[in-house]
Amino acid sequence: MNKDNQTDQIILEAARRVFQRSGYGGARMQEIANEAGINKASLHYYYRSKEKLFQTVYxxxxxxxxxxxxxxxxxxxxxxxxxxxxxxxxxxxxxxxxxxxxxxxxxxxxxxxxxxxxxxxxxxxxxxxxxxxxxxxxxxxxxxxxxxxxxxxxxxxxxxxxxxxxxxxxxxxxxxxxxxxxxxxxxxxxxxxxxxxxxxxxxxxxxxxxxxxxxxxxxxxxxx
Amino acid sequence: MNKDNQTDQIILEAARRVFQRSGYGGARMQEIANEAGINKASLHYYYRSKEKLFQTVYxxxxxxxxxxxxxxxxxxxxxxxxxxxxxxxxxxxxxxxxxxxxxxxxxxxxxxxxxxxxxxxxxxxxxxxxxxxxxxxxxxxxxxxxxxxxxxxxxxxxxxxxxxxxxxxxxxxxxxxxxxxxxxxxxxxxxxxxxxxxxxxxxxxxxxxxxxxxxxxxxxxxxx
DNA sequence: GTCTATACGGTGATAGAC
DNA sequence: GTCTATCACCGTATAGAC
Incomplete structure (x- = not known):
């Protein structure tokens, strides 16, 4: 995997797929982390909260x-x-x-x-x-x-x-x-x-x- | 309130409104209980689980x-x-x-x-x-x-x-x-x-x- | 049948080592 | 920046009094 791909972009695309599949309420931060191939804590490092991540995607x-x-x-x-x-x-x-x-x-x-x-x-x-x-x-x-x-x-x-x-x-x-x-x-x-x-x-x-x-x-x- | 109205029907209509508003993931059993004017535990008495209640509505x-x-x-x-x-x-x-x-x-x-x-x-x-x-x-x-x-x-x-x-x-x-x-x-x-x-x-x-x-x-x- | 209290698991979020 | 471990909370579900 190319490390030059910005991690925040990878997260964003993973989040987009999960949010589109399950909606805000049904989406799980763990699932987004899995989909992005990183740790759950890193999500909060790049986007402070689920709400913030969602709004960026939306x-x-x-x-x-x-x-x-x-x-x-x-x-x-x-x-x-x-x-x-x-x-x-x-x-x-x-x-x-x-x-x-x-x-x-x-x-x-x-x-x-x-x-x-x-x-x-x-x-x-x-x-x-x-x-x-x-x-x-x-x-x-x-x-x-x-x-x-x-x-x-x-x-x-x-x-x-x-x-x-x-x-x-x-x-x-x-x-x-x-x-x-x-x-x-x-x-x-x-x-x-x-x-x-x-x-x-x-x-x-x-x-x-x-x-x-x-x-x-x-x-x-x-x-x- | 007319007590003759079957409680399970009241629950069903309340659940319908909440599920339609928020979806399965976003719906809260507490919210359904409030909307039906009864206790949260009674929901589980009539419909054993959230999933069961949802399927009945759906x-x-x-x-x-x-x-x-x-x-x-x-x-x-x-x-x-x-x-x-x-x-x-x-x-x-x-x-x-x-x-x-x-x-x-x-x-x-x-x-x-x-x-x-x-x-x-x-x-x-x-x-x-x-x-x-x-x-x-x-x-x-x-x-x-x-x-x-x-x-x-x-x-x-x-x-x-x-x-x-x-x-x-x-x-x-x-x-x-x-x-x-x-x-x-x-x-x-x-x-x-x-x-x-x-x-x-x-x-x-x-x-x-x-x-x-x-x-x-x-x-x-x-x-x- | 309806309530209060509680058990239990899961979820978002953070602390802190590396 | 990325990980593991952990916290605080919330949501479903159940136990048990009445």
Whole structure:
């Protein structure tokens, strides 16, 4: 093993795996130590407490999970079509690389909102302002505006923009959150399900296109 | 307080709330006792161990979560359109009544698949047979068959049936799993988000219709 | 059936040698 | 920086009075 690999990084990755597997309450410092191949006391040397270690991991994970999402949703230079395709593609790829991420984030956020909400807000600019001088989240303003414009000029079908965006996110994320249950339902093995997810990107793009641009010709011909 | 209310039922409901809030690892027997308004020792009198209590709760929750889903997916007498609308309507309603259910189920199933998979299989007939004499889950066979028929006779657009069904489930369930994050993203208060979810049923129905029946006229006129 | 008291094991955290 | 040994506490579970 390369000793040049910083020990604190090794610990962090081990902790990430254990926390994602078992959650904060279920994780054991001993298990993290084993996974990192070091002693339990060293954990406390690098990260003073379990809570501190957890927050370090969670902060990074939130960043990985939210930054691509937020960036693409807000980007002022993307057209509506490109924004949607970019979002779906980039998100599925991120999640294929970190399959356990979304469930972990939702789990902890849900069981302890007060403790973690500020960590989320650090990566979601604009949500903090409760001043209500804007009716909608500024993060979605551009996206929603494009959909509204499209509906006005007839290039888009009628949708509730927020419901539409939520549907897009749902189709991308839920297959990872519900993985064990869906695998059971579809009777798919581990590798088989991975392939299924990899094919999902273009399928979602097609669905979104039909919802929003039904009156136009499909971009691709039939594929089945 | 009415003493006729069976104590074991009161305990069960208290345990359900605490387990859903904190997960198995995070739940404390003391907290459950407080929530039930009784002594900690009485928990062990009615349910010998934490594990036993948890399994009782989890078995019921899985049933509530899966039985409507499975029933509608398998029902041999529903047309394709009615099956979809029934599924979405019944599912959103179930989840509005039990908002914490899906995250709880996925969480525990994911952190300890081996321990709970058999509880799921009890309520999902057919998944157990690994004999592979059918290529697909028998539970989805009818549904998938209807979609295939529709594609063959031209009444349906081309979709991957499994991807389509997964998308339907995703749009229904994810808004509940990701509740805290979505609320932040959309800047919605608790009641506001409930209203948003209540309106979601017809929106999803419209989306599914556009995906699968795009060439037909929409059932309703524009609503926005 | 419900309580108080307690046994028992495990867990986070620290002290101190090396 | 990394280890062994140990502490203080907490959580599950049980014993036993009423």
């Amino acid at each position: 902060r990074q994970d939130i960043k990985v999970f939210l930054v691509p999402l937020v960036g693409i949703l807000r980007d002022p230079f993307l057209t509506l079509e490109v924004r949607m395709r970019t979002f779906v593609g980039s998100y599925i790829k991120t999640l294929l690389k970190n399959p356990g991420l979304p469930l972990f984030i939702m789990q902890e956020l849900s069981s302890n909102p007060g403790r973690l909400i500020s960590l989320v807000e650090d990566h979601v600019p604009g949500v903090r302002s409760r001043s209500a001088d804007e009716e909608e989240s500024p993060m979605l303003a551009v996206f929603i505006g494009q959909i509204r414009n499209g509906m006005d000029d007839g290039s888009c079908n009628k949708v509730d923009p927020e419901q539409f965006i939520l549907s897009m996110i749902s189709m991308c994320v839920f297959p990872f959150v519900g993985r064990p249950l869906i695998r059971l339902l579809l009777k798919k093995g581990e590798q088989e399900y991975r392939d299924f997810l990899a094919r999902r990107e273009e399928e979602i793009n097609e669905y979104l296109h039909r919802i929003l641009f039904r009156n136009h010709q499909p971009i691709d011909g039939p594929r089945y | 078995r019921q929750d899985i049933k509530v979560f899966l039985v409507p889903l499975v029933g509608i997916l398998r029902d041999p007498f529903l047309t394709l359109e009615v099956r979809m609308r029934t599924f979405v309507g019944s599912y959103i309603k179930t989840l509005l009544k039990n908002p914490g259910l899906p995250l709880f189920i996925m969480q525990e199933l994911s952190s300890n698949p081996g321990r709970l998979i058999s509880l799921v299989e009890d309520h999902v007939p057919g998944v157990r047979s690994r004999s592979a004499d059918e290529e697909e889950s028998p539970m989805l066979a009818v549904f998938i068959g209807q979609i295939r028929n529709g594609m063959d006779d031209g009444s349906c657009n081309k979709v991957d049936p499994e991807q389509f069904i997964l998308s339907m489930i995703s749009m229904c369930v994810f808004p509940f799993v990701g509740r805290p994050l979505i609320r932040l993203l959309l800047k919605k208060g608790e009641q506001e988000y409930r209203d948003f979810l209540a309106r979601r049923e017809e929106e999803i129905n419209e989306y599914l219709h556009r995906i699968l029946f795009r060439n037909h006229q929409p059932i309703d006129g524009p609503r926005y």
